[in-house]
Amino acid sequence: MSGPDGFVHQFVPGSRADLPALLLLHGTGGNERDLLSLGAALAPGAPLLSPRGKVLENGMPRFFRRLAEGVFDLDDLRFRANELADFVEAATRAYGLTATPPVAVGFSNGANIAAAMLLLRPKSLSGALLFRPMVPLAPDPLPDLRGVRVAIVAGRTDPIVTPEQSTALADLLTRSGADVSIEWLPGGHVLTRADIEVGTRWFGLSSLSRGA
């Protein structure tokens, strides 16, 4: 079976056809291979879909353009979030994934595009595990995210994402109806073993990981 066009990506079929796929979204300067082992550790047996961001910033792949650190090009962000949601739909058909949409696992810029997908294309994901996200944008009206589980994993000493950004995103998603949890870790803007433990626990508790 040939894969969907549009994004350079990795697809790992997984051994549990009953599980929703994980949509793995790397940080700035990463690529489609970065989060494969994390995804396999978080939800063993789940199919993994891992695209590479198409926007290049000084040669570093990202999922949307920014004007400065934390200042986003909102037109590009809207375009890219929709483009990625379209890719996920095409991949769902091409790879025969479950009717339950994927659960996003995103780090930094990848977490931000995942949050934008939740806010702009609420049916494209059934949940999201967001490591070090910011508020990407605030749509008006808010989407209907009832039934969608979201975990935000924030770093207390993160030099890029302020605690206010983390709680503002949790608030925005909660007001949209999502079931949101926020976990604070002592670290900064890097993934640590503690992040993996939090994520594994969330997937273990999440009914999503059982395909419910």
Ligand code: MLT
């Ligand atoms: C972003 O641009 O999405 C955030 O600033 C995170 C980053 O990529 O550094």
